Amino acid sequence: MVRSVMLFEASGLRVSMLDDATDREAVTELSAACADYALMVTGAPPTPQDGERFFQDCPPGRSLDTMLKLGVRGDSNTLRCLIDVVRDYPEPGIWYIGLLMVHPTDRRTGLGRSLIEGLARHAAGQGAQRLSLGVVEANNAALAFWTALGFTECRRTRGQRIGSLDHLVIEMDRTLVPASRIAALQLPDR
C-alpha cells in the first residue's frame, strides 16, 4: 500500500499529495481511462508518458514547488481523480486549476464537487482570494460542472492551440469566502 500525505479532507474524501516516484503509473492509468477528455482537448489519445508529463507540468517561470499535484484514491489504491493547482498564479491570491480528471466510473457521483469545495476551503485557509481556470468551449460537461459550482466566465480567447486542435478557451473564476468568515459562520448560537 502506497503511503501518501493527506493535504485536506472533503466530504469524507482524503485528498493527498501525489508523488512522481510512487504515483506516476497510477496517473498514466487514470489518463488512459479518460481518453475521451484527451481526444476532445488535444485531438490525440492518452500516452504512456502522461504520468511523467503530469508531474513535470508547470507554467512558464514557475517552479514545481508552487504547484499542488493532488489525488483521491479508491479502495484498491487506484486513483479516482486528480487535480493540479498552481498557487498564486498568475498573481498573488489566485490559485489556478490546471487539470482536473475524474475517473469515468466515478463521474456524476459528486466527487468533483467535493474535491473542489474542499480545495476552496483549503485555499481560503491559506489566504487565497480566488480559484481560476480555463476550459475549452467544446467541453460542455466541464462548463456545466464549473457553472454548477459557482464559477463565472471572465474572458474568452480564440485560437488557443492544444495538441492538434484550435480551441476557444473560456476563463472562469470563483471568489473564495475568507477563512475568518467561514469560522464565524460556524460559531454556535449563544
Ligand SMILES: CC(C)(COP(=O)(O)OP(=O)(O)OC[C@H]1O[C@@H](n2cnc3c(N)ncnc32)[C@H](O)[C@@H]1OP(=O)(O)O)[C@@H](O)C(=O)NCCC(=O)NCCS
Ligand atoms: C468535468 C468533471 C471533472 C466533473 O466531475 P464529476 O465528479 O463528474 O462532477 P460532479 O458529480 O461533482 O457534478 C457536480 C455538478 O456538476 C454538473 N455536471 C457534472 N457533470 C456534468 C455533465 N456531464 N453534464 C451536465 N452537468 C454536469 C451537475 O450540475 C452536477 O450536479 P448533479 O450531478 O447533482 O446534477 C468530469 O466529468 C471529468 O473528469 N471530465 C473529464 C475531464 C474534464 O473535462 N476536466 C475538466 C477540465 S476544465
